[in-house]
Amino acid sequence: MKIPIVEDILSANDRLAAENARLLADQGLLAVNVMASPGAGKTSLIVQTIDALRDHTRLGVIEGDIASRLDADTIQALQIPVVQINTGGTCHLDANMVHGALEQLPLDVLDLLFIENVGNLICPTDFALGEALKVMIASVPEGDDKPYKYPGMFAAVDAIVVNKIDLLPYVEFDLAGFRQLVTGLNSGVQVFQVSCTTGEGIAAWADWLLGKTTDRMAANQT
Amino acid sequence: MHELPVTQGMLSIALEHAERAGAKKITAINITVGEMSGIVDDSIQFYFDFVSKDTPAQGALLTFERVPARFHCKACDEDFSVGDNGQWACPHCGAWSVEILAGREFYVDSIEVE
Numbered sequence: 602m603k604i605p606i607v608e609d610i611l612s613a614n615d616r617l618a619a620e621n622a623r624l625l626a627d628q629g630l631l632a633v634n635v636m637a638s639p640g641a642g643k644t645s646l647i648v649q650t651i652d653a654l655r656d657h658t659r660l661g662v663i664e665g666d667i668a669s670r671l672d673a674d675t676i677q678a679l680q681i682p683v684v685q686i687n688t689g690g691t692c693h694l695d696a697n698m699v700h701g702a703l704e705q706l707p708l709d710v711l712d713l714l715f716i717e718n719v720g721n722l723i724c725p726t727d728f729a730l731g732e733a734l735k736v737m738i739a740s741v742p743e744g745d746d747k748p749y750k751y752p753g754m755f756a757a758v759d760a761i762v763v764n765k766i767d768l769l770p771y772v773e774f775d776l777a778g779f780r781q782l783v784t785g786l787n788s789g790v791q792v793f794q795v796s797c798t799t800g801e802g803i804a805a806w807a808d809w810l811l812g813k814t815t816d817r818m819a820a821n822q823t
Numbered sequence: 824m825h826e827l828p829v830t831q832g833m834l835s836i837a838l839e840h841a842e843r844a845g846a847k848k849i850t851a852i853n854i855t856v857g858e859m860s861g862i863v864d865d866s867i868q869f870y871f872d873f874v875s876k877d878t879p880a881q882g883a884l885l886t887f888e889r890v891p892a893r894f895h896c897k898a899c900d901e902d903f904s905v906g907d908n909g910q911w912a913c914p915h916c917g918a919w920s921v922e923i924l925a926g927r928e929f930y931v932d933s934i935e936v937e
Contacts, residue, residue, distance in 0.1 A: 785920035
């Protein structure tokens with residue numbers, strides 16, 4: 602006997618992600634899923650953004666890594682609430698891991714939550730976490746051809762932060778061509794150009810994010 | 824790399840529906856996989872043999888129906904499939920400005936039970 606089903610295999614993750622999204626919305630908390638390849642500057646961007654925004658909004662961080670709590674220690678040193686998730690080999694965060702981390706954070710005193718995903722340009726796109734915004738970092742030394750190779754990631758995000766622009770004079774990276782390519786793949790995407798080393802461009806990115814955070818808080822109050 | 828949790832998810836969907844139908848044994852699980860889902864058939868089969876052990880799905884035949892990626896070009900309005908070169912560029916006008924029509928599917932289509 603044949604039983605028709607047609608049930609998405611990732612539906613369990615999607616259901617949990619929807620629960621996380623509801624929990625975060627109830628708290629008026631904006632969660633940002635930060636994705637990039639290893640070494641692109643995920644933690645550096647989070648640290649710079651904390652520095653830019655900590656007097657304006659209340660931030661928290663979930664750190665996802667295969668192993669270690671190096672990144673959580675970096676954030677903790679800034680006296681920002683942080684939870685480290687070690688996936689133990691899994692190539693992405695999933696909604697269940699994030700659900701567990703949310704239970705350990707003081708959500709009622711936070712406005713903006715960074716969720717730093719595992720360094721990977723492939724798998725994280727398939728696993729919703731309950732975030733309001735998806736952001737990816739593309740760093741200059743990785744090269745300007747990455748949108749050709751990982752189009753799924755570039756098409757899925759709300760914003761692309763081009764990091765390490767201080768290295769542009771030393772590396773072949775066609776910024777104009779890159780911008781044209783990513784806006785073709787993803788017409789609504791915001792593109793920011795920053796250097797976490799010099800601080801260039803961080804203000805524009807942080808302002809945009811603060812605007813999104815304020816919008817989320819306002820939506821919760823109405 | 825994430826086929827193990829995915830295989831467990833697939834198995835639990837199949838077991839739940841088999842139990843609901845009062846079936847004793849699952850003989851086949853038919854899965855639909857989009858070309859862009861990043862799922863490797865052999866890897867699913869490999870994990871399935873482990874996770875289905877001692878369940879009513881042990882020994883079930885897994886079949887995979889592949890769905891090719893299809894795109895709609897927002898520049899020239901033509902639909903197209905990804906070519907052999909694996910590129911998302913429109914073969915009609917060359918633009919990289921696409922909407923994904925198909926290829927991200929990943930679901931249990933049906934099961935066969937006794």
